[in-house]
Amino acid sequence: xxxxxxxxxxxxxxxxxxxxxxxxxxxxxxxxxxxxxxxxxxxxxxxxxxxxxxxxxxxxxxxxxxxxxxxxxxxxxxxxxxxxxxxxxxxxxxxxxxxxxxxxxxxxxxxxxxxxxxxxxxxxxxxxx
Amino acid sequence: xxxxxxxxxxxxxxxxxxxxxxxxxxxxxxxxxxxxxxxxxxxxxxxxxxxxxxxxxxxxxxxxxxxxxxxxxxxxxxxxxxxxxxxxxxxxxxxxxxxxxxxxxxxxxxxxxxxxxxxxxxxxxxxxxxxxxxxxxxxxxxxxxxxxxxxxxxxxxxxxxxxxxxxxxxxxxx
Numbered sequence: 001x002x003x004x005x006x007x008x009x010x011x012x013x014x015x016x017x018x019x020x021x022x023x024x025x026x027x028x029x030x031x032x033x034x035x036x037x038x039x040x041x042x043x044x045x046x047x048x049x050x051x052x053x054x055x056x057x058x059x060x061x062x063x064x065x066x067x068x069x070x071x072x073x074x075x076x077x078x079x080x081x082x083x084x085x086x087x088x089x090x091x092x093x094x095x096x097x098x099x100x101x102x103x104x105x106x107x108x109x110x111x112x113x114x115x116x117x118x119x120x121x122x123x124x125x126x127x128x129x
Numbered sequence: 130x131x132x133x134x135x136x137x138x139x140x141x142x143x144x145x146x147x148x149x150x151x152x153x154x155x156x157x158x159x160x161x162x163x164x165x166x167x168x169x170x171x172x173x174x175x176x177x178x179x180x181x182x183x184x185x186x187x188x189x190x191x192x193x194x195x196x197x198x199x200x201x202x203x204x205x206x207x208x209x210x211x212x213x214x215x216x217x218x219x220x221x222x223x224x225x226x227x228x229x230x231x232x233x234x235x236x237x238x239x240x241x242x243x244x245x246x247x248x249x250x251x252x253x254x255x256x257x258x259x260x261x262x263x264x265x266x267x268x269x270x271x272x273x274x275x276x277x278x279x280x281x282x283x284x285x286x287x288x289x290x291x292x293x294x295x296x297x298x299x300x301x302x303x
Binding site: 018045046 | 206207209230231233234235236238268270274
């Protein structure tokens with residue numbers, strides 16, 4: 001499927017508006033899923049399901065949001081992502097920016113790594129694959 | 130004792146669809162509080178939309194649980210959409226039709242419809258097609274695989290004997 005970055009963005013905007021109940025003008029490229037758009041952990045699963053449907057792609061479990069890292073006790077302790085966990089996340093998500101997250105690795109804030117732009121890049125790479 | 134907001138399972142197609150029915154009755158106390166007579170009007174017994182949502186959650190929850198042989202603890206995690214176009218009252222039968230959209234290790238996405246038949250139409254033998262009441266989309270989490278790494282008891286406190294009795298009494302053996 002050939003889609004321009006603008007078309008991909010518009011579709012992702014629609015997905016996030018439906019999944020998170022936000023207004024479309026809130027879904028800017030730099031908006032973070034948890035911080036700016038109020039996503040909670042279950043919303044990540046919802047977003048993955050909706051992206052698959054919207055773009056007719058298959059997203060393996062943990063591919064976009066590496067949940068199996070966050071379920072592993074060696075990577076998450078007392079609600080914080082451990083150093084080992086951050087290293088693992090960095091390896092899995094080479095394009096994400098971890099600088100803010102490393103200051104306060106609260107597991108509930110892990111979604112702040114994910115911006116709308118990061119999702120657009122991910123989907124584009126899937127469409128090109 | 131869990132409140133059951135469905136009476137019978139009419140159809141259970143593994144991993145695809147579950148249909149449940151519920152008869153709404155004036156013997157149910159909540160109908161007398163929702164809404165009682167007020168100064169200028171008589172009592173208006175309406176089955177609350179919140180309990181319709183719970184009935185759908187139980188229907189869809191069985192569908193999601195059955196898909197993984199009731200090994201997971203299936204918890205309602207998110208109501209994506211719930212729209213209603215009609216009040217439901219005593220003497221009517223609700224139909225919950227839940228369909229599984231997607232399931233993986235962490236959870237599942239479902240959607241479906243709520244419909245109603247008025248039993249007085251059945252008695253008078255007038256055509257009684259199911260009338261649409263609403264539409265719902267709902268997500269469930271397999272909570273032992275939650276993202277926060279929280280621990281829950283080993284026993285499956287979601288799918289208790291009450292659910293298996295309901296299935297058995299609906300003629301469904303699993």
